[in-house]
Amino acid sequence: MEIKETLESLKSTTLVKIEQATTLDELNTIRVSTLGKKGSMTEVLRGMKDLSPEMRPVVGSLANEVRDTLTEALEAKKEMLETKAMNEALLNETIDVTLPGKELNNGTPHILTQVMEEIEDVFLGLGYEIIEGYEVEKDYYNFERMNLPKDHPARDMQDTFYITEDMLLRTHTSPVQARTMEKHDFTKAPLRMISPGKVYRRDSDDATHSHQFHQIEGLVIDENITMADLKGTLEVLLKKLFGEDRKLRLRPSYFPFTEPSVEVDISCFKCGGKGCNVCKHTGWIEILGAGIVHPSVLEMSGVDSEKYSGFAFGLGPDRVAMLKYGVNDIRNFYQNDIRFLEQFKVKG
Ligand code: DAH
Numbered sequence: 064m065e066i067k068e069t070l071e072s073l074k075s076t077t078l079v080k081i082e083q084a085t086t087l088d089e090l091n092t093i094r095v096s097t098l099g100k101k102g103s104m105t106e107v108l109r110g111m112k113d114l115s116p117e118m119r120p121v122v123g124s125l126a127n128e129v130r131d132t133l134t135e136a137l138e139a140k141k142e143m144l145e146t147k148a149m150n151e152a153l154l155n156e157t158i159d160v161t162l163p164g165k166e167l168n169n170g171t172p173h174i175l176t177q178v179m180e181e182i183e184d185v186f187l188g189l190g191y192e193i194i195e196g197y198e199v200e201k202d203y204y205n206f207e208r209m210n211l212p213k214d215h216p217a218r219d220m221q222d223t224f225y226i227t228e229d230m231l232l233r234t235h236t237s238p239v240q241a242r243t244m245e246k247h248d249f250t251k252a253p254l255r256m257i258s259p260g261k262v263y264r265r266d267s268d269d270a271t272h273s274h275q276f277h278q279i280e281g282l283v284i285d286e287n288i289t290m291a292d293l294k295g296t297l298e299v300l301l302k303k304l305f306g307e308d309r310k311l312r313l314r315p316s317y318f319p320f321t322e323p324s325v326e327v328d329i330s331c332f333k334c335g336g337k338g339c340n341v342c343k344h345t346g347w348i349e350i351l352g353a354g355i356v357h358p359s360v361l362e363m364s365g366v367d368s369e370k371y372s373g374f375a376f377g378l379g380p381d382r383v384a385m386l387k388y389g390v391n392d393i394r395n396f397y398q399n400d401i402r403f404l405e406q407f408k409v410k411g
Contacts, residue, residue: 196239236280253285284373321354
């Protein structure tokens with residue numbers, strides 16, 4: 064009888080232990096210590112050999128019943144603990160999709176790039192081509208073909224960095240005029256182009272001068288092009304850049320490659336013409352140089368100056384950007400100070 068009681072008490076104490084187990088590890092320990100090879104259940108069954116032949120089947124079936132009950136209880140508890148562990152994991156790993164994301168710090172085009180692209184867009188809309196020239200240019204194209212022969216006094220204002228005697232860093236984008244005209248077939252179509260890019264001068268850097276800056280050259284050649292075409296075109300551009308109610312003023316000037324030549328002013332966009340610090344109390348702001356292409360410049364590029372005429376202009380995007388955004392030192396554009404550049408972030 065003793066063995067039956069041992070089995071019964073083993074069953075009830077183990078069921079309590081199973082009931083109280085809180086982890087899968089604990090549960091496993093219980094299983095091994097009860098039903099394992101060296102477990103208490105196995106130990107008890109070893110005592111079966113001392114039983115009388117009549118008792119053996121009775122105790123045997125009780126032992127089976129105890130083992131099945133414990134196995135089932137262990138299985139059930141195991142399943143329960145696994146489900147619990149899974150639910151806890153799901154709860155802990157929940158992603159809150161409403162949390163703000165990590166902000167990506169996108170860069171932005173340089174303010175000068177933005178201004179140049181704004182100008183390019185206006186001319187693309189007017190049917191112009193954008194043509195890139197060479198920053199390292201021949202003296203011949205930079206000066207001679209623009210009507211500035213070797214001893215011309217106007218070369219003084221455009222001293223530059225020489226690579227060799229005949230090669231230099233271009234002082235303006237005007238040589239692109241000559242290079243484009245000499246290749247263009249005027250019997251097929253008129254020429255309308257702008258050419259943006261970097262130019263160089265041997266200037267001492269100060270608030271308004273930099274040894275490297277930017278220009279946008281413009282050139283239109285066709286039959287019967289006049290000053291009226293020039294004025295109308297620049298009006299479209301300058302109103303777009305500085306406001307629809309800007310007025311234009313052309314003042315006589317001199318450039319070796321245009322005749323007549325003009326300086327183009329706009330009515331001040333800050334005070335509207337009354338006079339303020341931006342327009343130095345004149346009501347007008349000087350924006351660019353322009354003119355009717357000199358017949359010699361046409362002829363040197365193989366263009367018949369009796370048949371064709373054209374206008375040209377040269378615009379400084381650095382100056383446009385300084386005026387538009389109230390930047391008072393051109394050197395800010397070239398110093399790569401992120402605090403300055405970030406002020407002109409394109410809104411995404
Ligand atoms: N090339 C001139 C300069 O750098 C700017 C200029 C003036 C260009 C008049 C032109 C023009 O095409 O017609 O000072």
